[in-house]
Amino acid sequence: MVYFDYVRPQTLDDLLAGLRQADNEGAVLAGGTDLHVKIRAGAACPRVVFDISNLAPLRSIDDQGDQLRIGAAVSMTEIIASATLQRKAPALVAAACQMSSRQIRNRATLGGNIVTASPAADGIPPLLAADATLVLLGSAGRREVTLAEFLTGPGKTTLAQNEVLAEVLIPAEAPGCRSHFVKVGRRKAQAISIINLAGRMAIGQDGSVRDIRIALGAVAPTAMRARRAEAALLGNLPSAGNLAEAAALAAAECRPISDIRASASGRRLLVEAWTLRLLQTLCDKRGDMSGELPS
């Protein structure tokens, strides 16, 4: 049995002061769907938990025109229900819809998903594909870091001692941009992703790919951009040939491991098949997302 004190800070200043005073023995509690599991498994031993689940500055979703701002303590259910995010961050909404279960989604937060930093996190690839930035608050004040820089390994981030993730900033998509998210798991719910992917594409007036981002999860120590796949498409007219080439490059450049959920070679197979379908969907070509692997 792990004992800890519980504090519900009323302001961000109170939160930061409390974390400083707890001197790295404090833990931030939002949804608790990761933290409590870790505490019970002995993987986290805070002396005090700071409940941010009702801290107003961390709870809102704002469309600021040039960017979307999502507070770290916004729940998955709130993300799904947000008309703003359904319109402007549909891949993130799709990811949130496929996470876990309703009970978990009603509590789990976007900030928690990012800070837990599972390589298989579903919330991360859509944000990576959108070049999201994180706002961190701590002793050093307020700093911004790209999501890509923030993630350093399985469960590891650059979150400093006594620092808290406060906001997720997503640059607004250019008009005509399409995005999509795919989750592959052993079940339709309550499954840790075997692989997941998010893609974003904009096609120019001349039909060529003006912008392309492909983010892969669960196939490397952190979610990653498939940059070689992207490079094969950028500036080109999408064709069956170059979509297949991009999918093959994505499969080659990812670095999966074999684990309890799948083998490394199986993951590469899945990355190739699903990257192709993702790209077909983004190009508005026939993209069969019915769940059957190609023969």
Add this chain to the structure above:
Amino acid sequence: MTSLILRVNGNDHALELEPHRSLLAVLREELGLTGTKEGCNAGDCGACTVLLDGAPVNACLILAVQAAGQEITTIEGVAEEGQLHPLQEAFIEYGAVQCGYCTPGMVLSSIALLRETPRPSRTEIQDALAGNLCRCTGYVQIVEAIQSVAEGRK
């Protein structure tokens, strides 16, 4: 020790609790409301599902102190004045209860579903119940029981 008031099934309970205790443990051990079950204590099985301000949540992953100020509904709060809820009657009629361990969570998740989506499709029912595991029934009778209520047959 923290002093707090938990509002459960419309009743206020003044409690002195250590903050690390889960809502699940407090409901069962302090309030004697043992209808909410512990299946995994990790948020995987849904046997501990309660409604928090109407939303289904796993009570094992919520600290009791976090739930102060919110409306908690447990299975004990579903039947009114001794009259079973239509879902409870349907569960009995359709054989959706075998060992009964998942049932409180299933009923609460279904209540939340029907409030939000009065005529859910089979897929919507399955999605809403994805967080409630059953080892006995194979789910078919549970879905049929919910459909019968949704279609106004109960």
